Structures are given as structure tokens and as C-alpha cells.
Amino acid sequence: MPGGISSFSGEVVHTDRLAEVSGLAVSGTGSTWTDVHREIWVRPWRGVERKFTFTNANVPVRKGHRVTLLVGGGRPLALINFSTEQYVNLVTPRQFELFGATEAFTFAALLVAAGLTAPSGLAGLAIGAGVYGLIKWLARQDRYRKVSTSVDAEIRRTIERPPVAKVSEQSQQTAP
Helix, strand or coil: CCCCCEEEEEEEEEEEEEEEEEEEEECCEEEEEEEEEEEEEEECCCCCCEEEEEECCCCCCCCCCEEEEEEECCEEEEEEECCCCEEEECCCHHHCCCCCHHHHHHHHHHHHHHHHHCHHHHHHHHHHHHHHHHHHHHHHHHHHHHHHHHHHHHHHHHHHCCCHHHHHHHHHHHCC
């Protein structure tokens, strides 16, 4: 994971949920979809509270819960809720780009060139594009698997060694 994984621990001080309905209409046909945005504010045991936003993710938190968020690349990768003893790995395959803009423009240029040659050029492009797409898809799946496994390992480490404030809170609850 570029930049590594950091953690942010504290108490949830506010949660908010917003459903955003979007749609697309083309020639009289259309579709709609709903994106659910979840916002949580976490106040660390020492320091300034911070907002985290999640889209279309089930985040098991309520106000007052003690949580740790694993963050990478400026966005949440996982949430560990010590109050409910639940966690969620937020890494999904959709977060990994399959084709970039450069590849799209290159394909368009090859398509024009193949169209100018002959049907054999188009057939060669179709076969080559299919093979290239499969290789890119497999590489994306491999990147996803590696990052997801890394986040799972960090979740286990965090659960095994909870934040200092969480450890002291547990010892106060068990003390006579």
C-alpha cells in the first residue's frame, strides 16, 4: 500500500447518514441508483476530532463507541469497533482502476488504425484487446487481494494490541 497504513483511534462523537439518489436517462430509457453516504466524527483520546466519510459501506458504529480506523492514501481502509467487537475491511476491487485514460486513448487510436487497414486488422485488435483486458483484470485482482490481505493483518494486529486508552479502560472495568 503506497504510503503505508496508519491508525486513528477515539470515541465516535457524531454519526450522520445521507442517501443520494442519482440517475441517467438516455433516449427515453433510464436508470436510477442510490448512494448511501455515512459520516462519522471521531474524537481521539488526546487531540482534535476528525471526520471520516464512507460511501455504500456498512459501518457498524454509534455515538459513544470506541473505534480505531485504519487509514491509507488519505481514506479509511478498515474500521474496528471495540465497543461492539466488530470490524469491517473496507477495501473493494472497485477501488483499483482497470484501465486508465492513456489506455483508452491508445485503444481508440488503434481502433482507427485497424479500421483503415482491413477486417484482419480489426480481428487482430479484438483478440489483442481481449487478451490485454484479461491480463489487466488478473493484475487488478492480484493487487486487490494483496491490499485486502495486508489490511486484514493490520486489523488482527490492532485487535491483539488495542490502543493504550482502550487497554486502560478495560483494566478500570475489571479492577475491584
